[in-house]
Amino acid sequence: MEKKMTKKTVMIAGTTLFALLAACDETSTSSASAELTPAQQACLRDVAKTTNNSQVVVLSSAFSEAGTQVTVGVGEDRAPWNCIAYSDGATAGIEFLGDEGAL
Numbered sequence: 001m002e003k004k005m006t007k008k009t010v011m012i013a014g015t016t017l018f019a020l021l022a023a024c025d026e027t028s029t030s031s032a033s034a035e036l037t038p039a040q041q042a043c044l045r046d047v048a049k050t051t052n053n054s055q056v057v058v059l060s061s062a063f064s065e066a067g068t069q070v071t072v073g074v075g076e077d078r079a080p081w082n083c084i085a086y087s088d089g090a091t092a093g094i095e096f097l098g099d100e101g102a103l
Helices: 002-028 038-051
Strands: 056-062 068-074 079-085 091-096
Touching: 038 056, 038 068, 038 079, 038 091
Parallel strands: none
Antiparallel strands: 056 068, 068 079, 079 091
16 A cells, blocks of 8 residues: 555656646746747837847746736847836836846
């Protein structure tokens, strides 16, 4: 009976770990094949407009009821920019997160 409990515990732990990893993959980064959320699309649009560079990619995002924080990579080097997107499609807080002395 002890072996059954051990197998059950391992299965539960494995399932929990898989669910956590899947959740991390969804919210932490976006790849080219993943669908972008409206918040991510708004930030890509407005960061590209602010930087005058259409080469933008989502590095990470974190949803919040108040607004979704999106980190956008710009250019070949994926220079990090911050953006907050709201449910109405507006954005704010667009700012460079890197070392300006390195530009």
